[in-house]
Amino acid sequence: MNGFIPAVKNVLADKLSSWRAKGMTGRTIKVMIVGIPNVGKSSFINRMAGQNRARVEDRPGVTRGNQWFTVSKGFDLLDTPGVLWPKFDDKAVGEKLAFIGSVKDEVLDTEHLAGRLLEYLRDNFNGALCARYKLEPTDTEGLQGFELLSLIGKKRGMLMSGGEINTERAAAAVLDEFRSAAIGKITLDKAGECGDVRI
Numbered sequence: 792m793n794g795f796i797p798a799v800k801n802v803l804a805d806k807l808s809s810w811r812a813k814g815m816t817g818r819t820i821k822v823m824i825v826g827i828p829n830v831g832k833s834s835f836i837n838r839m840a841g842q843n844r845a846r847v848e849d850r851p852g853v854t855r856g857n858q859w860f861t862v863s864k865g866f867d868l869l870d871t872p873g874v875l876w877p878k879f880d881d882k883a884v885g886e887k888l889a890f891i892g893s894v895k896d897e898v899l900d901t902e903h904l905a906g907r908l909l910e911y912l913r914d915n916f917n918g919a920l921c922a923r924y925k926l927e928p929t930d931t932e933g934l935q936g937f938e939l940l941s942l943i944g945k946k947r948g949m950l951m952s953g954g955e956i957n958t959e960r961a962a963a964a965v966l967d968e969f970r971s972a973a974i975g976k977i978t979l980d981k982a983g984e985c986g987d988v989r990i
Contacts, residue, residue, distance in 0.1 A: 792838055796866055821859075823869040828893040836860050836868050887979045892970050905962035906936020908969060912977070913939060919975035923968065940965065 799822060800807060810818050824832045839862040858870045888894050890908050912920040913931045921928055924943050931939060937958070944950075944961030951957045968974050 795839065796863055799866075817865060819865050819867055821867045821869065823871060825871055827888060828872075830891070830893070833870055836862065836870050839863075839868060890966075890969065890979060892966070896966070901962040901966060902937065902940060902958050905965040906940050908936075909939040909943070909965065910936045911979070912969075912974065916975065916977055919977065923974045 799820065803820065807820075810816065824836060826832050840860055841862075857872075859867050860870060861867050885894065886904075886907060889899055889904055890911075896904075909920070913934075917928055917931060920926070921931065924946055926942070926946070930942065934942065940958050940961050941956050943965060944956040944958055947961065947964065949957040949960045949964075969977065
């Protein structure tokens with residue numbers, strides 16, 4: 792966090808030098824914070840400002856309009872609503888955005904989504920998955936998404952009348968716990984999978 796403002800000033804070194812040459816020393820640097828919904832833009836601004844000034848919730852769509860925040864003398868950040876590109880050429884991209892809550896759950900089959908997330912966790916973060924839901928690594932072997940969801944629902948005692956597992960409730964719990972990092976620090980993109988983005 793302490794390195795952010797110096798890094799911005801380093802990137803803008805030529806611009807700042809130009810301002811000084813024109814007698815514009817002390818001109819406020821204004822930076823726009825842009826990204827997909829629900830990735831922590833407002834949380835980042837609050838950390839930079841040292842107080843909870845931007846509204847934050849664990850769901851997309853909370854920031855409704857542009858808001859300026861002064862985080863240091865002569866340094867302002869613009870909080871913006873989340874943005875999405877018009878379409879996804881790769882289905883996996885849309886799925887990952889749905890995992891983190893950038894696509895509204897109301898338009899999705901959350902049980903299918905939670906099942907796909909559990910398959911990903913099983914294949915890439917099985918230790919964290921098993922630790923969170925008190926499973927043995929062998930418990931998840933060979934299971935499809937809905938079977939993993941049912942296993943977790945049963946383990947959590949999410950039962951309806953007649954002993955049927957409430958997979959809808961289990962799906963909501965899995966998605967919420969993933970998004971709040973209760974399962975652990977999980978990445979959905981490995982180094983080298985981000986196209987032109989430099990990590």
